[in-house]
Amino acid sequence: MDLAEYLFHLKDKESKAIANAEADHIVKLWSKMSPYDQSPSKYKDRHQIQLIKGRFKASKTSRIQLVPGVQSVRKQENYTTSH
Numbered sequence: 001m002d003l004a005e006y007l008f009h010l011k012d013k014e015s016k017a018i019a020n021a022e023a024d025h026i027v028k029l030w031s032k033m034s035p036y037d038q039s040p041s042k043y044k045d046r047h048q049i050q051l052i053k054g055r056f057k058a059s060k061t062s063r064i065q066l067v068p069g070v071q072s073v074r075k076q077e078n079y080t081t082s083h
Contacts, residue, residue, distance in 0.1 A: 003029040 006029055010018065018026075030038065 003033060
């Protein structure tokens, strides 16, 4: 039985605590694993400092002037000149 299978079957126990013998068995199973499997998982960072594209990215013009009312006037001007 490997470590994953042993840990999976632990969830079926009535008691959520493990005995010292079970803990020793888990440590033995862990030590039998390869160093690659014992190493922590490495995940790629998923955060970005600034959004490059997408729905919530601010346009360059709105980042320059964030004066209340100016953006709505600009949108109205763009709408009236395009129609």
